[in-house]
Amino acid sequence: MNGNCHFVFAGAVGVSASLLFGLDETQTTLMIATSLIGGIFPDIDNPKSNMGQLSKPVSTIIGKIGNAIGKSGTHHRGIFHDPMLYAIGLIFTYLYFPPLIGFFIGAFSHLFLDMMNPSGIRLCGVKFLRLAKVPSGSKESVVLTWIFTFIVLGASIFYKGTFAENSAMILSTL
Numbered sequence: 001m002n003g004n005c006h007f008v009f010a011g012a013v014g015v016s017a018s019l020l021f022g023l024d025e026t027q028t029t030l031m032i033a034t035s036l037i038g039g040i041f042p043d044i045d046n047p048k049s050n051m052g053q054l055s056k057p058v059s060t061i062i063g064k065i066g067n068a069i070g071k072s073g074t075h076h077r078g079i080f081h082d083p084m085l086y087a088i089g090l091i092f093t094y095l096y097f098p099p100l101i102g103f104f105i106g107a108f109s110h111l112f113l114d115m116m117n118p119s120g121i122r123l124c125g126v127k128f129l130r131l132a133k134v135p136s137g138s139k140e141s142v143v144l145t146w147i148f149t150f151i152v153l154g155a156s157i158f159y160k161g162t163f164a165e166n167s168a169m170i171l172s173t174l
């Protein structure tokens, strides 16, 4: 999926998480902002992506390393598209630095959308994960993103505050 799709969907996921967890205004702002950054972060290994443009010297170096180990072009999805990386990050932030949780939620929204592409993603660099074969940047990918966006927003409005009590402990530190 392209950067715009990731940005829109990550924003929606950030809003949804805020609704589900019953966050206040400050927490919601932080959740959405970090989710948006997390939503475009995984493409840091692709110098042509939004995230790659923002972090040019870094993304160029990461891209070159990727090329050297054979992860270029459509196969650029290496370590930064590995769910394991973000699962570990999510556990650490949950335990030690909850304000950054939104970043990892956003990153997962990115991986979810990328699973809709023919090139998919890989778990632990091995297990191939793909849910559909919608080409990145196609009209279909945009439509699909909006469908997911409305589903996520609709569901969170319906289930608003469902996790508010369970998350009270985490939120007190947010």
Ligand SMILES: [Zn+2]
Binding pocket: 001, 042, 043, 081, 110, 114
């Ligand atoms: Zn990606």
